[in-house]
């Protein structure tokens with residue numbers, strides 16, 4: 001099989017009523033863990049590289065690791081997605097280096113901290129869509145700023161994201177504005193703000209419908225039924241893995257993530273891409289701490305990395321199964337990006353806006 005565009009993958013997910021985890025990748029162990037889990041359950045794959053990953057690994061390493069995954073698992077469709085592009089220039093460079101999907105995050109200015117105006121968001125996103133679609137590459141936009149509806153604070157934890165307290169209207173995507181945004185930009189997928197945030201500290205207690213607004217997913221989906229909704233900050237922060245970090249000398253505070261059953265409810269109402277990074281960090285970190293304490297004589301780091309990989313594979317497999325992606329890979333025949341570009345030009349992929 002081959003590289004596939006996000007649009008084709010998510011159109012398939014919408015047609016068959018499932019969702020796809022989009023795992024962030026930084027190194028070989030993460031990519032192998034995701035691919036091993038996907039192969040075990042026959043799931044299509046989205047591998048996404050953040051700005052942090054590009055700084056950590058370097059774009060050529062990231063790209064070649066994804067290409068190695070495609071070569072090693074020729075029967076699985078793989079989308080190479082660029083997470084949180086800060087500007088059209090970042091997105092264009094990713095398209096040039098072979099990504100089949102990019103995210104233009106125009107909800108923030110190029111510093112990735114200052115909330116942008118709606119007009120700026122529309123203009124930068126529209127520009128990226130025009131160039132990306134000409135190459136058959138998909139575009140995810142973002143409307144609203146990620147942050148906590150419990151505290152009203154923006155979700156700055158991972159080196160990007162707004163800072164401080166935000167106007168509550170920014171923390172919740174408005175369905176009317178979403179419809180207008182899609183009409184003007186023609187994005188393929190839309191990241192929405194519904195109370196989730198990046199990192200380990202999302203909620204101080206198990207989230208209720210007041211602070212995790214799945215009802216808003218439903219309202220937005222009704223207005224833009226063909227646009228694939230994206231939940232960022234959707235790690236579930238499993239208690240057992242966080243506890244493992246603490247059991248072996250770490251110090252993770254009490255915290256709650258996004259319950260898997262709430263994500264599944266979102267998938268029933270148009271969520272197709274679910275961003276997950278923290279869960280793999282927590283599982284691998286817990287497994288490594290445990291391994292180092294329990295096997296003090298070891299000096300082969302490969303055994304340590306293997307423990308991390310095994311832990312991540314278990315999380316990935318559980319998410320593929322819970323989101324209904326298991327058993328779907330063999331049903332997909334990736335189209336060439338040239339074919340996608342033609343379909344855009346012929347208006348076959350134009351959005352429905354109500």
Ligand SMILES: O=C(COP(=O)(O)O)[C@@H](O)[C@H](O)[C@H](O)COP(=O)(O)O
Nearest residue numbers: 050052158199233234235275277278
């Ligand atoms: O939504 C995301 C992850 O959510 P999560 O923290 O796992 O709940 C990603 O889109 C983030 O962009 C990613 O975690 C940021 O990674 P770095 O910039 O720190 O590499």
